[in-house]
Amino acid sequence: MSVLAIDIGGTKLALAVVDSGGRLTTSVRIPTPHGDDVEAETIWRTLVTMVDRVLHSAGILSGELVGVGVGCGGPMSWPSGEVSPLNIPAWRGFPLRDRLVKRFPGVPVRLHNDAICVAVGEHWRGAGRGWDNVLGMVVSTGVGGGLILGGHLVDGASGNAGHIGHVVVDPEGPMCKCGGRGCLEAIARGPALAEWAVAQGWQGSGEPTAVNLAADAARGHPVACAAMRRAGRALGIAIASATHLCDLDVVCLGGGLSQAGPLLFDPLEEAFRAHARMDFAREVRVVPAALGQDAGMVGAAALVLAGERYWSAG
Numbered sequence: 001m002s003v004l005a006i007d008i009g010g011t012k013l014a015l016a017v018v019d020s021g022g023r024l025t026t027s028v029r030i031p032t033p034h035g036d037d038v039e040a041e042t043i044w045r046t047l048v049t050m051v052d053r054v055l056h057s058a059g060i061l062s063g064e065l066v067g068v069g070v071g072c073g074g075p076m077s078w079p080s081g082e083v084s085p086l087n088i089p090a091w092r093g094f095p096l097r098d099r100l101v102k103r104f105p106g107v108p109v110r111l112h113n114d115a116i117c118v119a120v121g122e123h124w125r126g127a128g129r130g131w132d133n134v135l136g137m138v139v140s141t142g143v144g145g146g147l148i149l150g151g152h153l154v155d156g157a158s159g160n161a162g163h164i165g166h167v168v169v170d171p172e173g174p175m176c177k178c179g180g181r182g183c184l185e186a187i188a189r190g191p192a193l194a195e196w197a198v199a200q201g202w203q204g205s206g207e208p209t210a211v212n213l214a215a216d217a218a219r220g221h222p223v224a225c226a227a228m229r230r231a232g233r234a235l236g237i238a239i240a241s242a243t244h245l246c247d248l249d250v251v252c253l254g255g256g257l258s259q260a261g262p263l264l265f266d267p268l269e270e271a272f273r274a275h276a277r278m279d280f281a282r283e284v285r286v287v288p289a290a291l292g293q294d295a296g297m298v299g300a301a302a303l304v305l306a307g308e309r310y311w312s313a314g
């Protein structure tokens, strides 16, 4: 039983053939076509070429697949799957699910937000495995998440439940791209963190990116360390709120910034302990995600392979 898993982001397209145990048997990864002259159909044709290539490498025919699972950057209309990824300007209302249904007739094609797929992947085969109530988070260019309660993915009214990036952690804080103020994402997304550090006088050894910021923090640079504390604190506050609201067992933290280790997790834990005061909330464990960059594809495959837990739509 093999599923085709597709993970579509602003920087890369990743595809894999995934077996029923959640293992990637074959995978390919390329940069997402970008530039002002890139058209919607160019990206689609690139994707189709990649699909043919990964199936060929795996030695299987389209007809042998039991389904197709897709994680894609938001926003999107769900479950119909017209996607308008923020970081892929050429796709606005692109009917991705319909296109894939035509390409793979007769098998389920299921599509969800990429951060939700990461949360599902971590619950199914990663750091959240064995727990019924898990918040999976991704902290990178944006901050996203997905929510599993009672062992099942919670979709919400429009497929957006678990979107912790826009939980407010500081009403007086910086403006957010959503139009609000003081959202977790406005503070903890990598680019916002690097921007804050630059404003505090940080001059990184390379580009002012979150990756370089984390590296400088590891070397003890005081502003870089303060930036990590700022992100950790915002995450801890948001996680404490989510924990009280959802009565969680585990929070899995993934994405680039989660690789920063104790520099991020210590202030996170401290802020979490300061704000999670109800007895049931204190029990929650915040752990690093386990599946790395494969999490999104494992989760996308789970939409098909473990649909009874992760797919509620038609």
Ligand SMILES: [Zn+2]
Binding pocket: 165, 166, 176, 177, 178, 179, 180, 181, 183, 185, 186
């Ligand atoms: Zn926001």
